[in-house]
Amino acid sequence: MSSPLNLPGWRHVYSGKVRDLYVPADASTGTATGGTEGVTDRMLAADRMLVVASDRVSAFDHVLSPGIPGKGELLTTLSLWWFDQLAGGDGGRRIPNHLLASHTVGADDAPLSLVPAEVSGRAMLVKGLEMQPIECVVRGYLTGSGWAEYRASGTVCGIPLPEGLHDGDRLPEPLYTPAFKAPMGEHDENITFERSVELTNPQVAAALRDLSLEIYRRAAATAEAHGLILADTKFEFGLDADGVLTLADEVLTSDSSRYWDAAAWATGETPSQRMASFDKQIVRDWLAAHWDKQGSPPELPGEIVRRTADRYRELLARLTGDLP
Structure with a gap:
């Protein structure tokens, strides 16, 4: 670093x-x-x-x-x-x-x-x-680690889902799946809502859940209006000096969210092909194919770096109509 x-x-x-x-x-x-x-x-x-x-x-x-x-x-x-x-x-x-x-x-x-x-x-x-010790994850679509768990047990973060879903399917309702924020270099731990209550308190835990779901639904509607799908995302919150729950850190970026092209998704193309994603899935996929997660990860090839940068720029342009 x-x-x-x-x-x-x-x-x-x-x-x-x-x-x-x-x-x-x-x-x-x-x-x-x-x-x-x-x-x-x-x-x-x-x-x-x-x-x-x-x-x-x-x-x-x-x-x-x-x-x-x-x-x-x-x-x-x-x-x-x-x-x-x-x-x-x-x-x-x-x-x-x-x-x-x-x-x-x-x-x-x-x-x-x-x-x-x-x-x-x-x-x-x-x-x-x-800052609250909870990473507030909202999943609107079945993919990533959620898809892997669903194939194994029919659940996502322990929450039962209907049978017959496929990779990339829209969930019946967005799921709030909190995680405990681990120290750098360690994996965040998926937790139940009840555990989030223990880590904060009933009022704060409920507010984190409700606010996260509200923001996701609003952002998903905005993304849809720009031909995009917000598959999932994560938020962080803190309390200000007046005790007001406040959205912090980055929000709804390519690093903290999965975005897909809505037209490609509608054709039935599975997200595992990732050609229509606007996030760092390109990096994840290349790394998963070229590294066994032992020792230090390999250096990213120039093509992967370029393609990732291009997708980040395209997402910004599609949402905002501008580039910095």
């Missing part, structure tokens, strides 16, 4: 698999939490934090080499677009998020950007949150 950047006025405090977290250089140690990629320890009290998306790419809990050129900016741009949609841009109610209202300080005629030029376009200025 590459070393964190030396950003003037900021102090690096954490690196996840694909994002780095900074606080103001003069921030003092305290009891609030910052949040990205499973940062659940109580860390630093800061009125603002900087979440920087790198070009690193991960699969099977490993950071791979090389990275995907431009990935950090592409995913940050998409997250910001989705935060705007969920703030009421899609006609729904406003979902609170961790973004700070302004990235500048100072006089109107000479504003000072709070985001360093070195990470402009791939950084989000956010407020500190008490």
Whole structure:
């Protein structure tokens, strides 16, 4: 993993698999939490934090080499677009998020950007949150590890499903399948809703579930309007200083979600062929075919890197009509 950047006025405090977290250089140690990629320890009290998306790419809990050129900016741009949609841009109610209202300080005629030029376009200025230890996964379609479990036992994360479903089928209703966020390098643990209650409390656990399902349904409708299927996704939430449950980290990106082309899906083409996916499934498939998950993963070929970058760009263009 590459070393964190030396950003003037900021102090690096954490690196996840694909994002780095900074606080103001003069921030003092305290009891609030910052949040990205499973940062659940109580860390630093800061009125603002900087979440920087790198070009690193991960699969099977490993950071791979090389990275995907431009990935950090592409995913940050998409997250910001989705935060705007969920703030009421899609006609729904406003979902609170961790973004700070302004990235500048100072006089109107000479504003000072709070985001360093070195990470402009791939950084989000956010407020500190008490991050919840739950990864909120919502599955609208049967695929991936869910498909593997269904073939073995007829369930997904222990939830019984009707017989006769196939890889890529739409589920009767979206499933909320929470996971416990493991430390970096370890596998997240699928848990029951009851276990999520034990890890938080009944009110928070229910709110995480209900909010996750609401966001998924809204995002799936938006994606459908752009000829896309949102097969599944995952969210992270934290509590702000007022106790408000707040959407954090990245949201609905190619790294945290599976997107498929709706027209290809309608033809019956199975997702296992993956030619119509707009996420890092290209990387997962290549790695699964060329690595036994023992030792260090092999280096990604240039073609896999290029194809993945192209799919990330196409997703952003199809959803937003623009590129950074």
